[in-house]
Amino acid sequence: MFIPLHDAVELKYIRVQYVTISIIALNFVAWLFTTIATPEAVEHASLGLGFIPAVIFNCAVLDPSLTIVPDDATFITYAFLHFDFWHLASNMLFLWVFGDNVEDALGHIRFLIFYLLCAAAGALLHGLVAPSAEGPLIGASGAISGVVAAYFLLHPRVRVWVLVLFRIPLPLPAFIPLALWIVQQFVMLALDLDGFVSWGAHVGGILAGAILVLFMRRKGVPLFDRNIVTPKAVRRNPAASQAEPVAE
Template identity: 70%
Template sequence: MFIPLHDRNGLKHIKAQYVTITLIVLNVLVWLVTGPLVGEQAAMRAATGLGFIPAVVFDYAMLEPSLVLVPPDATFLTYAFLHTDWLHLASNMLFLWVFGDNVEDAMGHVRFLLFYLACAAAGALTHGLVMPTSAGPLIGASGAVSGVVAAYVLLHPKVRVWVLVFFRLPLPLPAWIPLILWIGQQFFMLVIDTEGGVSWGAHVGGILAGSLLVLVLRRKGVPLFDRAIVTPNAVIPAPAAVSERGPWGDRTG
């Protein structure tokens, strides 16, 4: 539906989004060592051993011992650092890059990291509740990133964000318009697409967790529904030409 490109929502409480950057770097590194830098067989083993498999976690099935890389309960988190391909990785990391810095700013570094991991776990849990006997591994940061998106729209709904609509048309829109549409799409698809390749349940779980956790994890004094409207650099008009008063009237230079 849309791709976020840029917002101009300055940091107010932190110097830099260290946790957001670290998460992006870690996701890229994990993708490299479990994907392009290893063979297909090793990549599948990583997805099986580190991905979240509801049937295994909920004791409907057992994983072959040679495939076990971490305890099943740990996969509530490890799955969120794996991705199927570069496009899957890039889409999640783009959302995290555009929206994560301001959520980190609103919470602080440590609480934002806890928030991110909690949203990832909530995404896995919701996926498992929707498909408890599924033997396929869930991978991807979508659950955690969905929580970040939900927190952002509650914190800064009026901030203007450049988005690429339908992959073609760049528009600066108040954040609540594309993000509420995106959130609504996740709930809608959860209802109608129960057998697809995307875990809409993980997205919804992350959204619900993010919406609740931002209420308690944001800094004291950080408001919800920030009224400030900030415009991206690209749509700020150029300064007006300086006017000088001359003997024959105004003169622009």
């Protein structure tokens, strides 16, 4: 529906979004590792680190030779694997645009906990929707959905540059594209339970992010920030607007 490009919300409490940058770097390292590995190693990583509902809910047993981490750990590890570069890039772009301000509002440690809890919530709802599914769930979408939900509650009036329909760049108030995106996840969960995309993971992350930000944000950080921040590229110069026209 849209691709986020840039927002203009300055960091107020932290100097650098260390956790956001570290998560992005870790995801890229994991992708590079699985990309250069053999096909068998890639499949092993997906099965050993991905979230498999049938295994979690005791509907199936994973071959011990494929086990890499305890089953419960896959509630987290799945969120650091991706199918291909575009799957990775789209998730990390969302995290880059929206993650820094959520990290700023929560603080470094609480943001890391928040991110991991949203990932776990996404996996949980995915599993509850299809408890007998044997295919591994991978990707950061559940955690990213939580970040988007938190940003929506924190900065709905900020104007964000987005690429609409993958070709039209527009500066829109954040609540417009984010609200549409959030509604889309719930609609698709209802209509497309067996689709390639795990809408359940998205919705699980959204619900967790919306709830957690209420309690985990710094003291004094407001919800629904009333300050309208416009990207520099679309700001007007008041002095220039009053000046006489200049012929070219």
